[in-house]
Amino acid sequence: xxxxxxxxxxxxxxxxxxxxxxxxxxxxxxxxxxxxxxxxxxxxxxxxxxxxxxxxxxxxxxxxxxxxxxxxxxxxxxxxxxxxxxxxxxxxxxxxxxxxxxxxxxxxxxxxxxxxxxxxxxxxxxxxxxxxxxxxxxxxxxxxxxxxxxxxxxxxxxxxxxxxxxxxxxxxxxxxxxxxxxxxxxxxx
Numbered sequence: 001x002x003x004x005x006x007x008x009x010x011x012x013x014x015x016x017x018x019x020x021x022x023x024x025x026x027x028x029x030x031x032x033x034x035x036x037x038x039x040x041x042x043x044x045x046x047x048x049x050x051x052x053x054x055x056x057x058x059x060x061x062x063x064x065x066x067x068x069x070x071x072x073x074x075x076x077x078x079x080x081x082x083x084x085x086x087x088x089x090x091x092x093x094x095x096x097x098x099x100x101x102x103x104x105x106x107x108x109x110x111x112x113x114x115x116x117x118x119x120x121x122x123x124x125x126x127x128x129x130x131x132x133x134x135x136x137x138x139x140x141x142x143x144x145x146x147x148x149x150x151x152x153x154x155x156x157x158x159x160x161x162x163x164x165x166x167x168x169x170x171x172x173x174x175x176x177x178x179x180x181x182x183x184x185x186x187x188x189x
Contacts, residue, residue: 001186004029004038006064008054010046010078014171018179032063040072040186043079045133045169048105051078052093061094068096072162072189074182080165081105081136088139099163100142101155108135108167119168121149121157124177130156130168138167162189 005015007028016026019042027038035041041064043051055061067073068083075083084095086102093105108115111134118127130151138155141147149157156167157178164185170178 001025001183002027002038003183003186004035004041006041006043006051006055006079008046008058009051010044011169011171012042012044015042015044015076015179018171018174018176022176022180022183024179024183029060031058032060035063035067038067038071039189040074040182041067042182043073043075043082044171045077045079048078048081048087048093048136052082052095055082056094065096068098072164072182072185073098074164074166074185075099076166076169076171077133077135080138080167083163083165086140099158099160099165100144101138101158101160101165102140103136103138103167105136106134108132108137117151119149119151119156121178122146123148123181128170128175128177129173130166130170131172132156132168133172135167159185 019026083099084103088104114133119130147155
């Protein structure tokens with residue numbers, strides 16, 4: 001199975017390492033041709049404004065939009081922002097508008113306010129260590145969205161059809177359960 005990892009910015013190498021650990025072939029996505037022969041795509045964290053600009057500069061927006069309409073996609077932190085229908089404090093981020101949520105960028109605070117907390121996630125037996133770095137906050141979800149985990153009454157892990165999103169960085173925890181969950185979504189399609 002080939003899973004693409006958008007490799008323009010952010011911790012894409014950590015996602016690739018976790019995918020290898022669970023027996024999946026990770027493919028770096030930097031150009032349109034890299035989207036061929038993939039079964040799913042991960043859009044990693046980073047800085048959403050920069051990531052959006054890089055997608056446009058690489059002429060990846062339209063090819064990614066076509067891909068996203070057909071295959072499962074997982075967005076972490078900035079990746080979740082790029083999948084959101086509404087970005088509350090947005091001026092220049094171009095979203096794919098797939099997740100029926102309203103999100104606010106950097107809502108948990110600046111870099112100095114980063115934190116780690118144990119999260120209870122539906123279908124996971126033991127807590128997952130959530131690492132929040134300049135994380136977005138999901139302020140509204142439609143009934144179409146399944147909230148898989150919350151922190152302080154705010155959704156932090158969601159699923160809507162073939163889309164998975166986390167406001168935290170599971171790739172930094174070295175716990176591959178969320179990546180395995182995403183691979184399960186890919187196998188369902």
